Amino acid sequence: MWRVIGQDRIVSLLDYSLAGNGIAHAYLLVGPRHIGKGTLALDLACALNCEGPGVPCGQCRSCRRILEGKHADVTVTGLDSRTEIGIEDIRGLQRMASLPPYEGKCKAFIIDGAEYLSTEAANALLKILEEPPQRVAWLLLAADEDRLLPTVLSRCQRLELRPVPPQRVQEVLVSSYGVDPDRAKLLSHLCHGCLGWALAALSDDDMLEQRSQDVTRLSSLLAADLSERFAYAQELATQFSANRRAAAETMQVWLDWWRDLMLVRGGYSEAVVNNEHLEALEEQAGCLDLLDIRRFLSRLCSLQQEVSRNINPRLAMESLMLDLPASTRTRARRGNIAAHL
Numbered sequence: 001m002w003r004v005i006g007q008d009r010i011v012s013l014l015d016y017s018l019a020g021n022g023i024a025h026a027y028l029l030v031g032p033r034h035i036g037k038g039t040l041a042l043d044l045a046c047a048l049n050c051e052g053p054g055v056p057c058g059q060c061r062s063c064r065r066i067l068e069g070k071h072a073d074v075t076v077t078g079l080d081s082r083t084e085i086g087i088e089d090i091r092g093l094q095r096m097a098s099l100p101p102y103e104g105k106c107k108a109f110i111i112d113g114a115e116y117l118s119t120e121a122a123n124a125l126l127k128i129l130e131e132p133p134q135r136v137a138w139l140l141l142a143a144d145e146d147r148l149l150p151t152v153l154s155r156c157q158r159l160e161l162r163p164v165p166p167q168r169v170q171e172v173l174v175s176s177y178g179v180d181p182d183r184a185k186l187l188s189h190l191c192h193g194c195l196g197w198a199l200a201a202l203s204d205d206d207m208l209e210q211r212s213q214d215v216t217r218l219s220s221l222l223a224a225d226l227s228e229r230f231a232y233a234q235e236l237a238t239q240f241s242a243n244r245r246a247a248a249e250t251m252q253v254w255l256d257w258w259r260d261l262m263l264v265r266g267g268y269s270e271a272v273v274n275n276e277h278l279e280a281l282e283e284q285a286g287c288l289d290l291l292d293i294r295r296f297l298s299r300l301c302s303l304q305q306e307v308s309r310n311i312n313p314r315l316a317m318e319s320l321m322l323d324l325p326a327s328t329r330t331r332a333r334r335g336n337i338a339a340h341l
């Protein structure tokens with residue numbers, strides 16, 4: 001049974017291919033972090049080596065060994081704590097790929113974070129993909145495929161994983177993980193269709209706590225003066241330089257908050273992500289112009305796209321703080337002060 005959730009179209013395609021209609025020698029699994037790329041890649045590695053009926057069965061010796069990370073023919077290479085996957089990694093995989101499968105039917109090499117292959121490593125991989133060895137499957141996982149060499153992309157069959165609808169996430173959390181329905185509902189909205197995020201948040205209370213702190217902090221910035229905003233910009237910039245993933249999560253919190261403000265301002269409060277902060281959202285939305293909200297939201301969307309590029313974090317954050325709209329109350333207060341000067 002495929003363990004990946006909510007990717008029925010991809011699963012049907014792979015079932016069709018596995019039924020004898022041709023498995024590609026390389027797949028590119030694309031989708032945001034926590035969407036299920038790793039689960040799907042392991043499912044496919046199981047399917048290619050499964051000894052049971054109805055592949056991947058998940059129960060046979062081969063499937064179990066793969067899922068336990070013990071199968072000699074399935075290798076997962078990732079970034080770990082590095083900033084790129086280097087040429088030596090790919091050379092190592094190439095050596096392994098040149099040997100026949102040791103205990104299974106097909107070798108599978110999973111490269112998690114393929115967009116972080118160094119240029120040398122990507123070129124070495126390209127050479128392998130141009131003359132693929134027999135009984136070897138390359139499974140490249142990427143959240144940002146634009147960073148991959150187009151020539152590598154063109155050698156892979158692309159499978160795009162789509163966000164899972166909140167209702168489905170909620171059902172899975174309740175039925176398969178025994179999560180309380182209210183908590184499941186909250187997580188299903190916060191996870192943006194990425195079940196893996198919801199599962200990670202379930203096992204790590206710090207994730208929700210961090211999110212809650214981010215929300216409190218950003219919601220207080222509207223009333224803050226410029227020096228406070230710049231101090232916050234400096235903090236965010238430092239976070240960007242030290243940990244891009246954490247910074248990307250913070251950006252997502254910002255986007256959720258400002259989307260929610262737009263929804264509340266437009267009279268669609270029932271659709272907000274931050275349902276537990278509805279009162280604060282309503283209060284802030286009442287003090288902002290809809291046009292200002294839209295403008296700032298679009299600014300955040302552009303910044304989110306720039307985050308993965310080589311932007312100067314400090315400049316970007318300071319400019320963001322300058323664009324942060326002032327609430328009508330703050331404007332009125334500033335107007336009063338100016339009138340008395």
Ligand SMILES: [Zn+2]
Pocket residue numbers: 046049050051052055056057058059060061062063064
């Ligand atoms: Zn099996």
